[in-house]
Amino acid sequence: MVDTDTTSPRTRYRTQVRTEIKEHAWEQIATAGASALSLNAIAKQMGMSGPALYRYFASRDELITELIRDAYRSLADTFRAASEPGPDHAALAHALRGWALDDPQRYFLIYGTPVPGYHAPDDITAIASEIMTTLLDACAALPADGPATPFDAHLEGHRQWAAGHPAPPAILHRALTFWTRLHGVLSLELAGHFTGMGFDAALLFTAEVDDLGQPPARGRDGSAGISV
Structure with a gap:
């Protein structure tokens, strides 16, 4: 079941992680351009597994x-x-x-x-x-x-x-x-x-x-x- 309460700890945590993922994405874009964007590289930077990160963004x-x-x-x-x-x-x-x-x-x-x-x-x-x-x-x-x-x-x-x-x-x-x-x-x-x-x-x-x-x-x- 999807948690639709924007004030719940789970939702706040998900928003925080998505924001951090986007920050790392901008860093990658600044270095190598959007075409080189890699979710696996972002996951490694954040100390996450690839499959774990894909729960926040399903694809590049x-x-x-x-x-x-x-x-x-x-x-x-x-x-x-x-x-x-x-x-x-x-x-x-x-x-x-x-x-x-x-x-x-x-x-x-x-x-x-x-x-x-x-x-x-x-x-x-x-x-x-x-x-x-x-x-x-x-x-x-x-x-x-x-x-x-x-x-x-x-x-x-x-x-x-x-x-x-x-x-x-x-x-x-x-x-x-x-x-x-x-x-x-x-x-x-x-x-x-x-x-x-x-x-x-x-x-x-x-x-x-x-x-x-x-x-x-x-x-x-x-x-x-x-x-x-």
């Missing part, structure tokens, strides 16, 4: 799922807190950077190279959609865009990722631009690619955020131009 994928779920929930909570005063793309951007710098391995687990053979369950997709919905709300509050682009027209029929958000294609386009540009800067910064280049990565990030807050320039053919 179940443990990875829990880590990814925790990471997405943490970011969703961060976005929710940043949005409490109202939709603000700059507040979200800087909250994202702060969250990423606070724990780069957590960031790379969900936005880095996918773990080979791993497929996330639907509930994780739902949390990721919540994050994107918050971003779409913030982008919808920005100044109106100019003429539609070919990509805007494409998004009209390819908006499943927006999880039913009613934003028009131009806002979908802006949200994707926000997401790809800022993750590009963050990924390069966290991977150390700016080291030795001599500039302030925080100022580069802020410049990108400021630029994303402006209506994009449009070319004669309706394509997005380059803001200068």
Whole structure:
């Protein structure tokens, strides 16, 4: 019989052990990456047998799922807190950077190279959609865009990722631009690619955020131009 009383000693002990397992998992990920995660190695570190540890996480994928779920929930909570005063793309951007710098391995687990053979369950997709919905709300509050682009027209029929958000294609386009540009800067910064280049990565990030807050320039053919 499963003990559903969250205050019982058995439940508290189980929660404590699961938390310790996840802490060791993060240490492994920091050292060798998520693809090298080993439950048997964690069991050895904790002085447990492999079968004993499998009572807490039935497989490596179940443990990875829990880590990814925790990471997405943490970011969703961060976005929710940043949005409490109202939709603000700059507040979200800087909250994202702060969250990423606070724990780069957590960031790379969900936005880095996918773990080979791993497929996330639907509930994780739902949390990721919540994050994107918050971003779409913030982008919808920005100044109106100019003429539609070919990509805007494409998004009209390819908006499943927006999880039913009613934003028009131009806002979908802006949200994707926000997401790809800022993750590009963050990924390069966290991977150390700016080291030795001599500039302030925080100022580069802020410049990108400021630029994303402006209506994009449009070319004669309706394509997005380059803001200068």
